Amino acid sequence: MLKVIGAGLPRTGTSSLKAALERLGFGPCYHMFELMSHPEHSERWKLALEDGPTDWDRVFEGYQAAVDFPASIYWQELSRTYPDAKIILTVRDPRRWHESVRNAFPDPSRIDTEGLPEPMRSFSDFLPALADAAQQRLYLNWAPSVSLTEEEAVDVFNTHTEQVRAAAPTDRLLEFSARDGWGPLCDFLGVEAPDEPFPHLNDTETMQRMFATMQETETVVSPFDT
Numbered sequence: 568m569l570k571v572i573g574a575g576l577p578r579t580g581t582s583s584l585k586a587a588l589e590r591l592g593f594g595p596c597y598h599m600f601e602l603m604s605h606p607e608h609s610e611r612w613k614l615a616l617e618d619g620p621t622d623w624d625r626v627f628e629g630y631q632a633a634v635d636f637p638a639s640i641y642w643q644e645l646s647r648t649y650p651d652a653k654i655i656l657t658v659r660d661p662r663r664w665h666e667s668v669r670n671a672f673p674d675p676s677r678i679d680t681e682g683l684p685e686p687m688r689s690f691s692d693f694l695p696a697l698a699d700a701a702q703q704r705l706y707l708n709w710a711p712s713v714s715l716t717e718e719e720a721v722d723v724f725n726t727h728t729e730q731v732r733a734a735a736p737t738d739r740l741l742e743f744s745a746r747d748g749w750g751p752l753c754d755f756l757g758v759e760a761p762d763e764p765f766p767h768l769n770d771t772e773t774m775q776r777m778f779a780t781m782q783e784t785e786t787v788v789s790p791f792d793t
Contacts, residue, residue: 568624568631568649569623569627569630569631569632569633569645569648569649569652570593570631570632570649570651570652570653571588571593571596571631571632571633571634571652571653571654571655571756572632572633572638572642572645572646572649572652572653572654572655573632573633573634573635573638573639573642573654573655573656573657574639574642574654574655574656574657574731574735574740575634575635575639575655575656575657575658575743576636576639576657576664576668576705576724576727577599577635577636577639577668578659578664578667578668579657579658579659579664580657580659580743580744580745581598581599581634581635581639581657582598582600582635582768582769583745583765583766583767583768584596584634584655584657584743584745585598585600585632585634585635586766586768587749587752587765587766588632588634589632590761590763590766591752591753591756591758591761592758593631593632593756594630594631594632595629595630595631595632596630596631596632596633596634597627597630597632597633597634597638598633598634598635598638599635599636599637600635601630602637602693606693608626609693611625611626612626612637612693612696612697613696615637615641615700616637616696616697616699616700617696621641621644623644623645623648623649633645634655634657636697636701637697637700640700640701640704640705642654642731642735643734646735646736646739652739653739653741653755653756654731654735654736654739654740654741655740655741655743655752655755656728656731656732656735656740656741656742656743657743657744657745658728658742658743658744659744661720661721661724661725662717662721664720664724665715665717665720665721665724668720705723705727741755743755745765745767748765749761749765
């Protein structure tokens, strides 16, 4: 059962938030990296991506939190399914966000899956459905560098932020940046702050490393396990 739901878009410090939540005892935390490491999870997401009735307990079996895509696309459904769960909206400068997304994500239409190892092939097969879901729900193409100008991407980002602010119950919502550190996050979750630096992970570098690893090996290890 999810205790924390991430409503923020990818490349908004979701890697850092995942690491922080797991350090605070809200782990494992689902993230796109989990799906990349376990491509068999694509079956769990099939009905959700098709807008069918979804067994969210099955999708997130074994996890206490979920951030980043695909979970954040469905934050409203998840907030209704888990009414006691906290909602965290990760934010950053929208122009820097557009640049980060443009550099991090491959264009699904340009991925040649022939000859790729199974993990990368399975994940690549899943990308078009995920891209369609993002397009329908967020008006966000998976590859902003191809179809969205910076101004259009900024508008998408700001619209999503405002929609979350308007729709999420205020007593369950934290708007958070990794720059805020442990204080606001721990206060919101009702836990004690660790006596160590807040994890600051580079989302873009981590994603690029993950894709590179998937293309080179049959065994994919999450960067959070190393």
